[in-house]
Amino acid sequence: MQPDGPAPGSPVWQALLEGTQAGVALLGPDLRYLYVNPALARMNGVEVEAHAGRRIADIVPGVDIDEELFRQVLADGRPRELTSSGQTRAGSAHARRHWRGCCHRVTDTGGRVLGVGLVLLEVSEDQETRRELERTRERLLVLDAAAMRIGSTLEMEPTCQELADLLVEVLADAAMVEVLSSGEQDGHRPPPDGTVRLRRSALSAGPSLRAVAAGLGEPGEYLDCQPGSAIPRCLRTGRPIVLNLLSDDEMSRSAPSTGHVPFYRSAGIHSGLIVPLAARGEQIGTVSMVRAGASPAFDEEDVAVARALAERAAISLDNARRYTREHGIAVELQRALLAVPGAPNPRVDTATRYLPAGADDLVGGDWFDTLALPGGLTLLAMGDVMGHGVGAAVEMSHYRSMLRVGAGEGDAPDRVLRRIDRLLAAGGVERPATCLLGIADPLRGAAWFSSAGHLPPALVAPDGRVSLLDVPPGPPLGADLGGRYETVYQPWPPGHTLLLYTDGLVERRGEDIDTSLARLAGLRLPPEGAPSAEGAVPARAGGGSLDALLARVVHRLAPDAAEDDVALLAARAVPEPGPRR
Structure with a gap:
């Protein structure tokens, strides 16, 4: 400070504290507010005057501030950095807000401890950007894995199984791949009117569902989906269907048939995600994923990853389907000619x-x-x-x-x-x-x-x-x-x-x-x-x-x-x- 600078408490210092966008506060030795500037009051969504004499937890109970850190600063006088997150009483576009700042011990000219000074800046936007970059990096790693592992052969069944296995590793407790029936149904009767028939080509389950995975249906079985259920809706709209924490009635309407619901409940399945498989303008089928037990419900990021994987896999499946068709024609033609x-x-x-x-x-x-x-x-x-x-x-x-x-x-x-x-x-x-x-x-x-x-x-x-x-x-x-x-x-x-x-x-x-x-x-x-x-x-x-x-x-x-x-x-x-x- 220059000798001719403004004295503490002068209007210049007041303007500096009240004009900054950083939140500034002074907590007394009992960690109750002695002073907050307008920026911090706006962050907290509480008037400046309402802070006086109250603890941080009283003003913003939804923010994770560790008061033990302040006690350490009071005890040894060593400044410290701090981070916190949560929600205050002020409205925000962020699902969770984040702050970074520092705290230091404040004393008067005689060395008497007045309390702890806080300076905070909101970094929610930076955190969102960082998380988005991390999600993008993880998504690219998953897609790289898909490029290496899906489509290693030109056969439909192995390609479907590769997709299901990868989805269980990165996204779901169980995953099923269903392809639209080709019409050759091994002697099965045609499905009832309005029913969509698919053939389950692959099934993969993680540890939580491995013991009961057979109840989800065996590969090779035909799956008849009742009208209005989730899989036909997904095929009709070409968009993912998210089925999180459904009631029994909702699950009955969304499941392929009402008979599936008791098994879903007994297995602890609470959420589902269905993504279409389509390539070159043609529908191939769907991918169905479920979560059970303590696994969280599917969120938007899960949908984005599943959709990207399905789009990547659909190209390989379409190549396999075209190859299978051409290979079958060629084999039959050659056998007929050589016979x-x-x-x-x-x-x-x-x-x-x-x-x-x-x-x-x-x-x-x-x-x-x-x-x-x-x-x-x-x-x-x-x-x-x-x-x-x-x-x-x-x-x-x-x-x-x-x-x-x-x-x-x-x-x-x-x-x-x-x-x-x-x-x-x-x-x-x-x-x-x-x-x-x-x-x-x-x-x-x-x-x-x-x-x-x-x-x-x-x-x-x-x-x-x-x-x-x-x-x-x-x-x-x-x-x-x-x-x-x-x-x-x-x-x-x-x-x-x-x-x-x-x-x-x-x-x-x-x-x-x-x-x-x-x-x-x-x-x-x-x-x-x-x-x-x-x-x-x-x-x-x-x-x-x-x-x-x-x-x-x-x-x-x-x-x-x-x-x-x-x-x-x-x-x-x-x-x-x-x-x-």
Whole structure:
């Protein structure tokens, strides 16, 4: 203080105390108000004069002030910072107000203790901003977790379960995911008029409800929701439905059916939250969450987090639903096409096998065919259309149809490939394909092969030895490279089996193709007629032991889910019947 400054108690000091926005007070040694400035009176919602001689708890009983802190200041004279929160008698837009300030011991010029001085500033706005930032950070962490954990597969059920598990970790005591029924309801009768039917795809429960979670419904069950209940309302409006602390009547109207209410009450469930699942303008279903016991009711922040998670998960669910639909179409199309290979010549016995890749992959364009030709010959074909999915399966059918037309009257395989390639060049094709053609002649014990970029055939001897046949590969069909193909002759001794296959049987990611083919050539299969230890499927009519041979090859080379589809075709000459005695 400058020597010529205003003296304590002067009008200047009075103006300073009464003009500031900080709340200022002087508490006596008994911690009763001796002075408050107008700013503090406004904070408290009590007139200045009404403070005199009263304690803080008398003026603002809803504020958590620790008087012990003031006693410590009086005792040792050391100033201290303080924080407090609560509500005063003054109106406020904040659900809870917050203050920060300091307190110090006040003495007169003679050193006599007059009391404790307080200076307070309201920081409610800063606290709200800080809490909002923290909530935003937590929400981002949850969404990051959702991005990592939801949609790890392209399958509906696992994706729904991932969502339910995450919701139980961060938001609810139990969570259920219900998807709209597709109409294929496993023989169930259609729902009554006005009832919305969904299928429960996932259920997850925390410790408080785990023992009784079965009462909420098992995954796979159908859920019929009564008209006007919460789930149909959520689907109709596309907005979350909050069901906090409902009465029995309210819960009866909101539950899927009135029969659920006794279970909810016995389990201690008191609040619910239902959020829609929708993506790309289409409804998928809902997510239902409940809280029980000592868990609080759902608030606006819970709704925001649940909605964000549902929006994120809905995209993954829609992708899974689209994939499931396309995968199903592709599988059925490919199975239908491969289920009816042409009939070989009666003197040639054949067996085929098709193994789709893992469930997470779209089926490919692998195909095979056999066709009886004039002169006792049989056409053997193995092909692989590039790509996966419905497009590859449809293109596969084009190649197969074109082969049957182009096979002609027993032309050499290279001529057939050139003819098909010219037709493809004239008509256009979206996906090139590899193809291996063989003409099998059981009467002469010979076979002729030509390859359009396909892996070489193999020959399996009666003693189980496997050898690869040298068939130079030409360019793939439909690659617009000008078909230059060559037919090569291969002896086909009695009892030997021709084996055609697609690359999924031998190729492995990151491995050189020569190494992959050497694995096939290195096989030593059980001799003809030896019992199978690989669980071979029963031979089909006229198939002899060819089915067993294919089962052994698959067991040795692709015992688990292959990285790509696998198609195999085996052919063996049928011995001539011996002379009658």
